Amino acid sequence: MQKLRKLPRSFYDRDTIEVAHDILGKYLIHQDNGIERIGRIVEVEAYLGPHDLAAHASKGLTPRTKVMFGPPGHAYIYLIYGMYYCLNVVTQEEGHASAILLRALEPIQNTEGKTQGPGLLCKAMHIDKTLYGEDLLGDTLYLTYPKSAHSKDKTAIVIVSRPRVGVDYAGEEWAKKLLRFYIKDNPYVSKK
DNA sequence: CTCGGGATGCGT
């Protein structure tokens, strides 16, 4: 596989909704004990800090949410329903506590099983709680610009905005906001 | 310490 260029810290240190748009089409890479696993990001959701009642950060700074209150470009990983891990990337400046949930990937290399849905994505990429807080500018878990073949396609990407999935508990105001973004017509988007 | 519920996925 050709050399892929890592996303810089400055990519994550921006408005969360802007990052959520720009992250579509980028590559997620896990260097998993000598096995390079790669997926192309096709679906995400934005969580906008402590005032967003659907966000875990609305619980405040706890042992679980700690990394979201830290600097951008780190991995926020949590266990959901006792059986699936979910991966987020922390955005904006330290203390802002916003993040983007990665919901679906298009398989590129060495993914194991289905990649549509946040839980399956982590399972396929072998991502678990041991990577909690991982610096995405390190050499284990990181994001890159796509290879040239897909870069050309970037101009053709159309982004669809929808309400987030499974956040009705947050109340109508936050549940109805269009903070789920995915690549139009991509077959790997979840819940088609 | 107990207890309730969850940013899911799958089968019915």
Place this chain on the structure above:
DNA sequence: CGCATCCCGAGG
């Protein structure tokens, strides 16, 4: 719609 399965956060 039910359920698997367990961590986390709230409250006593």
